[in-house]
Amino acid sequence: MPATPGPDPESWLTVEAGGLYCRPGDFYIDPHRPADRAVVTHGHADHARPGNGAVLATEGTLAIMRARYGDAAWRAAQCAGYGETVRIGPVAVSFAPAGHVLGSAQAVLEYHGARVVVSGDYKRRRDPTCTAFDPVPCDVFITEATFGLPVFRHPPDAEEVAKLLAAQEAFPERPILLGAYALGKAQRLIRLLREAGVDRPIYLHGAMQALCDLYEAQGVPLGPLVPVAGADRKRLAGEIVLCPPSALADRWSRGFKDPLTAMASGWMRVRQRARQRNVELPLILSDHADWDELTATLEDVGAPRVWVTHGREEALVHHARARGFDAKALSLVGREDEDADGEESAP
Amino acid sequence: MRAFADLLERLVFTASRSAKLRHLERYFASAPDPERGWALAALADGFETRYATPAMVRALVEERVDPTLFRLSYDYVGDLAETVSLIWPAVGSATVTEAKQAGEAPGLAEVVETLARTGRAERPALLADWLDRLDPSARFALLKLLMGGMRVGVSARLAKTALARFGGVELDRIEEIWFGLTPPYADLFAWLDGRAPPPQVDGRLMFRPMMLANPLEEADLEALAPDAFAAEWKWDGIRVQLAAADGEAKLYSRTGDEIGASFPEIAGAADFHAVLDGELLIVRDDVVRPFNDLQQRLGRKRVTRKQLAAHPAHLRVYDMLFEAGEDLRALPLDARRARLAAFVARANKSWLDLSPEVPFAAWDDLRAHRGDARDAGIEGLMLKRRDSPYLAGRPKGPWFKWKRDPLSADCILMYAQRGHGKRSSFYSDFTFGVWRGEEVTPVGKAYSGFTDAELRQLDKWVRDHTVDRFGPVRAVSFGLVLEVAFDSLHRSTRHKSGLAMRFPRISRIRWDKPAAEADRLEALERLIERPAAAPPAE
Numbered sequence: 023m024p025a026t027p028g029p030d031p032e033s034w035l036t037v038e039a040g041g042l043y044c045r046p047g048d049f050y051i052d053p054h055r056p057a058d059r060a061v062v063t064h065g066h067a068d069h070a071r072p073g074n075g076a077v078l079a080t081e082g083t084l085a086i087m088r089a090r091y092g093d094a095a096w097r098a099a100q101c102a103g104y105g106e107t108v109r110i111g112p113v114a115v116s117f118a119p120a121g122h123v124l125g126s127a128q129a130v131l132e133y134h135g136a137r138v139v140v141s142g143d144y145k146r147r148r149d150p151t152c153t154a155f156d157p158v159p160c161d162v163f164i165t166e167a168t169f170g171l172p173v174f175r176h177p178p179d180a181e182e183v184a185k186l187l188a189a190q191e192a193f194p195e196r197p198i199l200l201g202a203y204a205l206g207k208a209q210r211l212i213r214l215l216r217e218a219g220v221d222r223p224i225y226l227h228g229a230m231q232a233l234c235d236l237y238e239a240q241g242v243p244l245g246p247l248v249p250v251a252g253a254d255r256k257r258l259a260g261e262i263v264l265c266p267p268s269a270l271a272d273r274w275s276r277g278f279k280d281p282l283t284a285m286a287s288g289w290m291r292v293r294q295r296a297r298q299r300n301v302e303l304p305l306i307l308s309d310h311a312d313w314d315e316l317t318a319t320l321e322d323v324g325a326p327r328v329w330v331t332h333g334r335e336e337a338l339v340h341h342a343r344a345r346g347f348d349a350k351a352l353s354l355v356g357r358e359d360e361d362a363d364g365e366e367s368a369p
Numbered sequence: 370m371r372a373f374a375d376l377l378e379r380l381v382f383t384a385s386r387s388a389k390l391r392h393l394e395r396y397f398a399s400a401p402d403p404e405r406g407w408a409l410a411a412l413a414d415g416f417e418t419r420y421a422t423p424a425m426v427r428a429l430v431e432e433r434v435d436p437t438l439f440r441l442s443y444d445y446v447g448d449l450a451e452t453v454s455l456i457w458p459a460v461g462s463a464t465v466t467e468a469k470q471a472g473e474a475p476g477l478a479e480v481v482e483t484l485a486r487t488g489r490a491e492r493p494a495l496l497a498d499w500l501d502r503l504d505p506s507a508r509f510a511l512l513k514l515l516m517g518g519m520r521v522g523v524s525a526r527l528a529k530t531a532l533a534r535f536g537g538v539e540l541d542r543i544e545e546i547w548f549g550l551t552p553p554y555a556d557l558f559a560w561l562d563g564r565a566p567p568p569q570v571d572g573r574l575m576f577r578p579m580m581l582a583n584p585l586e587e588a589d590l591e592a593l594a595p596d597a598f599a600a601e602w603k604w605d606g607i608r609v610q611l612a613a614a615d616g617e618a619k620l621y622s623r624t625g626d627e628i629g630a631s632f633p634e635i636a637g638a639a640d641f642h643a644v645l646d647g648e649l650l651i652v653r654d655d656v657v658r659p660f661n662d663l664q665q666r667l668g669r670k671r672v673t674r675k676q677l678a679a680h681p682a683h684l685r686v687y688d689m690l691f692e693a694g695e696d697l698r699a700l701p702l703d704a705r706r707a708r709l710a711a712f713v714a715r716a717n718k719s720w721l722d723l724s725p726e727v728p729f730a731a732w733d734d735l736r737a738h739r740g741d742a743r744d745a746g747i748e749g750l751m752l753k754r755r756d757s758p759y760l761a762g763r764p765k766g767p768w769f770k771w772k773r774d775p776l777s778a779d780c781i782l783m784y785a786q787r788g789h790g791k792r793s794s795f796y797s798d799f800t801f802g803v804w805r806g807e808e809v810t811p812v813g814k815a816y817s818g819f820t821d822a823e824l825r826q827l828d829k830w831v832r833d834h835t836v837d838r839f840g841p842v843r844a845v846s847f848g849l850v851l852e853v854a855f856d857s858l859h860r861s862t863r864h865k866s867g868l869a870m871r872f873p874r875i876s877r878i879r880w881d882k883p884a885a886e887a888d889r890l891e892a893l894e895r896l897i898e899r900p901a902a903a904p905p906a907e
């Protein structure tokens with residue numbers, strides 16, 4: 023292991039009650055309770071929470087936080103582009119693309135010659151709605167492990183989109199209610215459908231509209247979108263209606279005529295989990311790295327030390343150690359599984 | 370294999386019958402021969418041979434995957450076939466080269482035909498090679514097929530219905546020849562494709578589709594003329610068909626499964642030439658025993674002398690489809706019965722008798738009889754039009770079953786689960802229980818008996834009284850009493866309460882009744898089915 027000059031990162035980057043804390047810079051990364059100073063990797067609610075003091079994030083993330091929380095988003099915000107360095111006290115902070123959702127970033131922290139990368143959530147495959155993950159050489163790599171078991175291998179996106187289109191062709195008389203996380207997954211699905219040649223309007227549950235508008239404003243064209251609220255629900259045969267996953271089991275879904283329910287999530291890989299969601303068409307599509315992406319990333323980044331945060335840490339730590347990394351689990355609380363957005367949907 | 374795996378995947382997650390039919394029909398129309406024929410065999414009957422055991426599959430995967438990672442994955446997924454299908458090394462690993470996976474993936478036909486000529490010792494290597502060449506969902510289909518336990522919610526009947534639609538022929542025509550056909554059904558598909566005449570089959574001992582009755586609603590009765598109908602007891606056994614010819618006999622269950630090996634005193638002693646329709650019962654000392662006694666004999670591959678003596682099987686017949694090769698099914702019921710009565714008398718077997726007609730002049734006579742039904746240990750009455758031919762399936766009009774009045778109990782709602790298909794946004798599957806001491810113990814599950822309006826009320830009540838959640842299931846506080854109607858209660862060691870309820874449904878929602886006044890387990894125990902004290906009055 024190469025010798026690191028200066029203090030060991032374990033002494034200046036620690037897990038505190040409020041989340042991952044950088045002592046020399048006196049800031050938190052993705053704090054799960056309000057902090058005076060926060061570096062936010064991306065806009066998902068389990069990473070970007072309201073009520074912080076000073077927030078440092080990418081432009082996309084700040085736009086998402088503003089759209090979600092309005093004036094409660096922060097007291098002061100500072101924007102940093104990918105590759106731009108900001109000094110917080112003695113710590114140099116910069117962002118590298120994480121490929122997770124629009125604006126998502128890895129936080130790169132440098133202090134006394136040691137570099138730590140906090141990846142936040144990430145994935146490695148192509149996503150037409152955000153910038154691709156960029157491996158950053160470092161001394162310590164902090165990785166998520168949402169799908170940190172070798173049973174999670176997401177199939178190619180095109181296969182899953184083809185399943186959806188095949189269902190549409192087989193049941194032209196039924197509307198398709200497609201459950202997808204409102205931030206990121208929904209817009210990525212729309213883009214994938216557009217790329218597959220779907221140019222008809224796609225219908226939106228009320229909870230999807232604001233974030234779709236935001237993506238378009240940030241330069242991600244989504245094509246014709248129609249709010250389902252104004253549409254005649256009896257006349258949506260063969261149309262795709264995007265909604266939050268929880269809406270599928272909610273009273274909201276009752277107005278449609280013989281709907282075909284679909285859901286896009288990495289958890290759909292495991293039948294028992296797919297069956298629990300009670301959907302007719304499970305699609306395996308995730309914004310998190312699958313097992314192969316997680317393990318390949320450790321090799322690509324090449325950090326001698328690996329800290330594993332939320333998800334199935336045990337398997338990834340075991341694997342990393344077998345591959346010669348100095349790996350340990352970091353117990354971060356407050357992170358949620360993809361799609362664990364509560365069973366009842368917000369409107 | 371890929372198309373078959375896709376079909377299974379769709380069927381597993383599809384709740385509605387019409388959507389399942391559409392998936393099946395599209396598959397039969399697009400898959401080639403003999404692939405679709407083997408798929409049909411797998412769906413309609415499953416494979417009897419277990420070609421792969423869990424131990425063999427485990428050994429294969431442990432040669433390829435880190436044992437700790439496998440254990441963690443298996444703990445998470447919970448199903449061996451699924452864990453293996455997902456964790457099996459993909460392209461790029463030491464065992465699976467790009468060239469190997471790019472090669473032809475094995476088809477279902479290749480799998481079935483290769484297994485048939487391969488010895489046990491060669492199977493692990495064969496299976497490993499197939500798994501290398503398949504994708505995860507096809508691996509899962511293959512493993513389930515070879516290990517057994519493939520559950521996709523498709524009955525043989527549904528598969529045949531899809532076939533009939535695909536070929537544009539009557540379902541009856543497929544049912545009639547089905548049991549004379551063998552996989553991969555090339556002749557059947559040639560006919561359905563319109564390329565060949567219907568297949569010719571040897572029908573001597575073949576199962577013939579049964580004629581089934583519709584439930585009678587009391588209100589229907591007044592529209593029916595009593596003198597057009599014959600009445601019989603509805604026996605509480607299982608419906609069987611006995612086909613015998615040339616010193617051989619086969620005993621079939623209602624679904625066409627051969628169960629003769631479990632009942633050698635019948636299948637081994639039918640030395641006549643006929644196809645009979647009747648009820649399989651346990652009769653000891655001229656008394657029909659409760660259904661539970663029959664259950665002791667069902668599903669056994671071999672029967673001991675002791676079981677034969679303790680639970681002697683009996684065939685009580687009520688119809689005859691063929692006599693000495695002559696098809697009687699187009700004759701009216703009265704004519705078939707007359708032939709059957711003469712036949713039973715001539716055959717003169719201790720294990721064979723004729724289900725008697727129950728004489729009546731007016732419907733009220735039968736109502737009175739039906740009131741006795743529960744004491745006599747039988748299920749109710751059958752009404753059959755005297756002029757009815759024997760038709761496959763469940764035609765509306767000629768035959769009715771008139772069940773005895775159900776029993777009922779006031780139970781407490783414990784858990785609710787979301788339904789499927791149209792009901793997937795409703796909590797519509799209910800588990801209920803009764804008091805045992807200070808606790809509530811579950812006694813059954815019901816999905817029916819309520820109106821749509823009541824379902825909405827129940828759904829709301831469940832959402833408002835949830836105390837815990839497990840996936841699609843909610844536990845509720847003990848505050849709602851359901852009046853549950855059921856046909857009978859039996860002892861059961863599989864249920865925590867020690868009771869098994871037959872045919873429960875929710876007959877009334879007792880919004881008014883406090884949970885403390887729901888029934889107690891002791892009260893239910895008094896309703897447990899006992900053997901008939903005396904033969905039923907005629």
Ligand SMILES: [Zn+2]
Binds near residue numbers: 066069122143
């Ligand atoms: Zn995220």
Ligand SMILES: [Zn+2]
Binds near residue numbers: 066068
């Ligand atoms: Zn996250």
